[in-house]
Amino acid sequence: MxxxxxxxxxxxxxxxxxxxxxxxxxxxxxxxxxxxxxxxxxxxxxxxxxxxxxxxxxxxxxxxxxxMLDDAEAIAILRRWREGKQINERHADGTTDR
CATH class of the missing domain: 1.10.260 (434 Repressor (Amino-terminal Domain))
Known part of the structure; x- marks a missing residue:
């Protein structure tokens, strides 16, 4: 190394x-x-x-x-990641968005 x-x-x-x-x-x-x-x-x-x-x-x-991104773009990516994770967790718990 x-x-x-x-x-x-x-x-x-x-x-x-x-x-x-x-x-x-x-x-x-x-x-x-x-x-x-x-x-x-x-x-x-x-x-x-x-x-x-x-x-x-x-x-x-x-x-x-x-x-490589500016701060706003990096935050937007992280927010999308967090939102996708939360959606997946809700579906795993048997709940839906409807």
Whole structure:
């Protein structure tokens, strides 16, 4: 692994940790790694790897793609992602939009 890869991994880990803390702050509650992993649909081991900067290359690529956009465009993409996820979760629970 070259030094550039390590700095990317460290930056990704820091980003995952920051988001975890921001979610905790927005919910005014402590969220364990196990709970966050369950919310994300990954194993606790995988989540710990992510916050230690050993996450998948796909995370870096997704962030690199979003970084190519201006802020408003990136936010619009993230909102569409969130809305699609919420729709899928409602359908998985047996509810519909009708």
């Amino acid at each position: 070259n030094p550039h890869d390590e700095s990317v991994g460290e930056r990704l880990g820091a980003l995952f940790r920051e988001v975890h803390h921001r979610v905790e702050a927005s919910e005014s509650a402590r969220i364990s790694q196990a709970e966050m992993a369950a919310r994300l649909g990954v194993s606790q081991r995988a989540y710990v790897d992510y916050i230690r900067g050993k996450g998948p290359a796909g995370a870096r690529v997704a962030l690199d793609l979003l970084a």
